[in-house]
Amino acid sequence: xxxxxKELDAGYGYLQILRKVSLNVDKGExxxxxxxxxxxxxTTMKTxxxxxxxxxxxxxxxxxxxxxxxxxQITQKGIAFVSEEMNLFVNMSVQENLLMGAYIIxxxxxQKERLEFVFDLFPRLAERKTQLAGTMSGxxxxxxxxxxxxxxxxxxxxxxxxxxxxxxxxTASVFESLEVLRKTGVTIMLVEQNVTTTLSITDRGYVxxxxxxxxxxxxxxxxxxxxxxxxxxGV
Amino acid sequence: METTNTVQxxxxxxxxxxxxxxxxxxxxxxxxxxxxxxIPPFNQEYLLRWLIYAAFIATLSVGFDxxxxxxxxxxxxxxxxxxxxxxxxxxxxxxxxxxPWIGIFIGGANAAVLGLIIGMISLRLRGIFAACLSWFFGxxxxxxxxxxxxxxxGPLGLRTPRMFETESxxxxxxxxxxLLILTYVICKMVVNSKMGxxxxxxxxxxxxxxxxxxxxxxxxxxxxxxxxxxxxxxGGFYGHYYGILTPEVMHTTKxxxxxxxxxxxxxxxxxxxxxxxxxxxFLMEIIRSTLSHLPGLNLVIYALMLILxxxxxxxxxxxxFDVHIRQSxxxxxxxxxxxx
Amino acid sequence: xxxxxxxxxxxxxxxxxxxxxxxIFLALFATINSGPYVLVNTIITGGMLALxxxxxxxxxxxxxxxxxAHGEFFxxxxxxxxxxxxPISNYTAMHPDSFLVTWGPMVAIFTSMVVGAIAGIIAEFxxxxxxxxxxxENWVMNSFLLTVGLSVxxxxxxxxxxxxxxxxxxxxxxxxxxxxxxxxxxxxxxxxFCLSAFIVFLxxxxxxxxxxxxxxxxxxxxxxxAQIVGINIETIxxxxxxxxxxxxxxxGGSLxxxxxxxxxMGLEPLYMAWFVVILSGLGNILGAVAxxxxxxxxxxxxxxxxxxxxxxxxxxxxxxxxxxxxxxGIFGSEVRGVLDT
Numbered sequence: 066x067x068x069x070x071k072e073l074d075a076g077y078g079y080l081q082i083l084r085k086v087s088l089n090v091d092k093g094e095x096x097x098x099x100x101x102x103x104x105x106x107x108t109t110m111k112t113x114x115x116x117x118x119x120x121x122x123x124x125x126x127x128x129x130x131x132x133x134x135x136x137x138q139i140t141q142k143g144i145a146f147v148s149e150e151m152n153l154f155v156n157m158s159v160q161e162n163l164l165m166g167a168y169i170i171x172x173x174x175x176q177k178e179r180l181e182f183v184f185d186l187f188p189r190l191a192e193r194k195t196q197l198a199g200t201m202s203g204x205x206x207x208x209x210x211x212x213x214x215x216x217x218x219x220x221x222x223x224x225x226x227x228x229x230x231x232x233x234x235x236t237a238s239v240f241e242s243l244e245v246l247r248k249t250g251v252t253i254m255l256v257e258q259n260v261t262t263t264l265s266i267t268d269r270g271y272v273x274x275x276x277x278x279x280x281x282x283x284x285x286x287x288x289x290x291x292x293x294x295x296x297x298x299g300v
Numbered sequence: 301m302e303t304t305n306t307v308q309x310x311x312x313x314x315x316x317x318x319x320x321x322x323x324x325x326x327x328x329x330x331x332x333x334x335x336x337x338x339i340p341p342f343n344q345e346y347l348l349r350w351l352i353y354a355a356f357i358a359t360l361s362v363g364f365d366x367x368x369x370x371x372x373x374x375x376x377x378x379x380x381x382x383x384x385x386x387x388x389x390x391x392x393x394x395x396x397x398x399x400p401w402i403g404i405f406i407g408g409a410n411a412a413v414l415g416l417i418i419g420m421i422s423l424r425l426r427g428i429f430a431a432c433l434s435w436f437f438g439x440x441x442x443x444x445x446x447x448x449x450x451x452x453x454g455p456l457g458l459r460t461p462r463m464f465e466t467e468s469x470x471x472x473x474x475x476x477x478x479l480l481i482l483t484y485v486i487c488k489m490v491v492n493s494k495m496g497x498x499x500x501x502x503x504x505x506x507x508x509x510x511x512x513x514x515x516x517x518x519x520x521x522x523x524x525x526x527x528x529x530x531x532x533x534x535g536g537f538y539g540h541y542y543g544i545l546t547p548e549v550m551h552t553t554k555x556x557x558x559x560x561x562x563x564x565x566x567x568x569x570x571x572x573x574x575x576x577x578x579x580x581x582f583l584m585e586i587i588r589s590t591l592s593h594l595p596g597l598n599l600v601i602y603a604l605m606l607i608l609x610x611x612x613x614x615x616x617x618x619x620x621f622d623v624h625i626r627q628s629x630x631x632x633x634x635x636x637x638x639x640x
Numbered sequence: 641x642x643x644x645x646x647x648x649x650x651x652x653x654x655x656x657x658x659x660x661x662x663x664i665f666l667a668l669f670a671t672i673n674s675g676p677y678v679l680v681n682t683i684i685t686g687g688m689l690a691l692x693x694x695x696x697x698x699x700x701x702x703x704x705x706x707x708x709a710h711g712e713f714f715x716x717x718x719x720x721x722x723x724x725x726x727p728i729s730n731y732t733a734m735h736p737d738s739f740l741v742t743w744g745p746m747v748a749i750f751t752s753m754v755v756g757a758i759a760g761i762i763a764e765f766x767x768x769x770x771x772x773x774x775x776x777e778n779w780v781m782n783s784f785l786l787t788v789g790l791s792v793x794x795x796x797x798x799x800x801x802x803x804x805x806x807x808x809x810x811x812x813x814x815x816x817x818x819x820x821x822x823x824x825x826x827x828x829x830x831x832x833f834c835l836s837a838f839i840v841f842l843x844x845x846x847x848x849x850x851x852x853x854x855x856x857x858x859x860x861x862x863x864x865x866a867q868i869v870g871i872n873i874e875t876i877x878x879x880x881x882x883x884x885x886x887x888x889x890x891x892g893g894s895l896x897x898x899x900x901x902x903x904x905m906g907l908e909p910l911y912m913a914w915f916v917v918i919l920s921g922l923g924n925i926l927g928a929v930a931x932x933x934x935x936x937x938x939x940x941x942x943x944x945x946x947x948x949x950x951x952x953x954x955x956x957x958x959x960x961x962x963x964x965x966x967x968x969g970i971f972g973s974e975v976r977g978v979l980d981t
Contacts, residue, residue, distance in 0.1 A: 421960065421964045422963075428706045428781065428784055429963065432914060432918065433960060435911075436914075436959055436960050437956070439911060439952055440952070440953050440956035443950065446949060556788055556791075560792075563785060595804065596795075596796035596798075596799035596903070599792055599795075599796040599799075600796045600797055603790070603791075603793035604789075606788070606789035607786060607789040607790065607793065610782060610785055610786045610789060611767070612774065614782065
């Protein structure tokens with residue numbers, strides 16, 4: 066088991082959002098969390114990434130307890146988080162942004178290798194190396210955010226709403242790039258509102274509702290599940 | 301919940317008082333202030349001077365809190381605005397022989413114009429930059445007061461006629477107490493009206509306020525104008541009480557003094573600063589006069605208190621009062637504070 | 641070729657171009673009209689201001705603290721330089737051949753830098769960190785008010801412990817003044833300018849090329865993003881605060897021969913530095929350096945043509961105009977944070 070979450074409670078201040086969420090991710094899997102707005106999908110991701118400290122429960126990664134660790138230590142353990150807002154460094158160039166992604170790697174040569182790897186993956190970013198991140202289009206920024214996440218050579222990538230605010234064809238290209246990533250052997254955990262697409266590309270899924278795990282199972286099964294069909298797909 | 305109505309002796313009076321922001325304890329404080337000049341040791345002239353200064357700072361802190369506690373913008377040039385009003389009145393008295401009694405109101409009006417301008421030009425800026433802008437405004441005003449020697453006599457100081465032709469401090473004391481109460485009542489009535497809600501909304505979240513149909517332009521400018529007008533009148537009082545005006549009144553440290561009192565008193569309460577000012581200024585003056593071989597000690601304590609309050613008790617005295625006295629188990633305390 | 645020219649013309653018409661060209665013309669005019677000392681004064685004041693304002697812009701960018709006590713770190717720097725240099729100069733008066741004649745001032749200036757950094761760290765631990773732990777909401781305003789308290793505290797601690805009198809020195813190195821084109825400039829001024837230029841350069845290189853420098857910039861642009869990529873924000877905050885206070889301290893120390901140390905000496909560098917920050921926009925080191933020289937020029941020219949004492953009336957008014965019409969600053973590439981959108 067790569068990531069194991071047991072009975073996680075989390076929220077903002079006094080506002081509790083997650084109630085006893087338990088989920089796990091195996092090595093090499095492509096797992097998604099779907100659910101309606103406000104179900105606590107992003108909160109789950111942020112809690113794993115260490116941006117929110119949990120109220121109760123435990124998170125183990127690679128057999129190591131990481132509950133409540135600050136975000137920078139979690140990144141050092143090998144979890145990369147691509148947030149919904151992307152949190153790019155807008156006044157830095159594309160290349161600088163990517164190099165910042167490799168902040169935890171001190172070896173200059175490894176940094177270079179990673180940079181080449183990401184440029185291979187996203188040739189578009191290589192073309193725009195010197196452009197400031199703040200001046201790029203939405204789709205390119207998403208790409209950059211994912212690329213920056215890749216720079217730290219993570220074992221697990223948390224990707225939060227990559228399709229948010231993107232035109233359909235761009236969404237497709239973002240999903241394609243995730244597919245490419247997956248082939249390189251990275252474990253991916255994806256949060257999406259776009260239920261059909263997500264369930265059709267991932268291995269396994271969790272349905273989150275009102276801060277609780279409602280359903281879980283193989284993505285293909287979930288896609289055919291009567292409840293999911295009724296609630297999310299309106300069939 | 302227990303809702304006892306046993307002590308509602310005169311509800312009409314109670315609501316009237318409530319409207320202008322007083323509860324029985326407040327009235328008690330006012331009577332105490334009124335009687336203070338006749339209670340030893342406060343009947344000595346030098347203590348009376350301290351009291352007047354304390355009341356002056358208290359009044360300024362009410363006007364200051366009206367801006368910083370509600371629309372959440374620190375008017376860092378507040379003392380300069382007060383000084384500007386003071387200079388207006390003093391110059392009118394010196395050059396045109398206009399009575400100080402009329403002069404201070406012209407000074408207030410003039411300061412209101414200044415407040416209008418500051419409010420307008422700082423309109424688009426976020427809180428901290430609006431504070432900077434008003435600070436620079438204050439610096440520029442102080443620079444002008446220092447350098448326009450032909451008009452203001454600069455650092456030498458402008459001699460002004462006093463408002464009462466007497467050596468006694470008592471009439472001045474009552475005047476400033478009246479000003480304090482008037483300032484408080486005016487500010488309180490404004491914030492108790494619909495406007496107060498709009499102020500709070502703007503102070504907390506500009507966007508939300510705008511989308512719920514509040515026009516921030518009007519409220520922000522109005523707030524600045526009113527609080528600057530009050531400062532202008534007070535500046536006039538200051539000039540005509542001490543009989544001399546120097547550019548020092550406009551200095552940033554004066555604003556800081558007012559700010560500290562307002563924040564230690566509790567932001568957004570209006571009365572907190574006014575109440576805290578008296579014991580506070582007294583403490584400072586006592587330290588300054590008894591430990592005169594340790595200059596600056598009073599201000600060290602001052603700053604430490606401001607820092608401690610800012611970090612550990614951001615609600616200030618008014619918060620303490622609300623939690624521990626207004627809602628105390630002791631019924632007498634509750635009645636006194638109008639929470640029966 | 642013509643595109644190139646068009647670009648140049650467009651640049652000249654931008655706020656940045658107009659300001660820079662205007663400043664150069666003003667400097668040239670004043671130099672020809674009144675003599676080269678205008679330029680010399682501008683450069684020396686500008687160097688000092690560059691040190692103070694880069695620190696200020698760093699604090700504002702990284703920690704989101706609108707520092708009101710920055711001038712007090714300038715004061716701390718000059719005070720520590722005074723107390724280090726006085727015994728040294730007494731010693732060198734008796735032993736004119738000692739190596740301290742050359743290196744003593746350096747020791748004093750270096751001490752001022754270290755003491756500034758330490759004071760900054762103490763302030764972080766005693767003041768800013770408790771506030772951050774306590775409440776994050778309304779941080780900008782609360783931290784600003786906290787620095788107001790800090791400023792009053794430091795000013796009066798100085799008065800309480802060291803007294804209110806001027807604590808100054810006659811000279812650091814002294815000796816024959818250098819002469820450039822008919823003007824004589826004291827050796828101290830030249831060396832202290834070179835020193836501040838060197839430090840600003842080091843600082844710029846640090847921020848641009850080192851890992852930590854990049855991390856500091858990253859935090860200032862997006863704190864959450866910085867955490868995500870694995871930056872420990874607490875460390876960066878500590879680093880930033882000590883760096884920026886060290887810069888203010890060394891500015892105070894290296895100018896001790898011009899500005900004697902006294903409690904409220906910090907106010908002038910403080911508001912000048914604020915002018916620079918508003919002129920040049922936030923979090924922009926090169927912009928802050930350019931802005932520092934512009935504000936210095938403005939001050940010197942005002943003193944020259946309008947009169948002494950007007951030197952904060954005219955700049956204040958100009959800065960207010962900038963705040964009104966170009967709130968993101970002349971070099972600000974982003975509007976973030978200034979406007980209440």
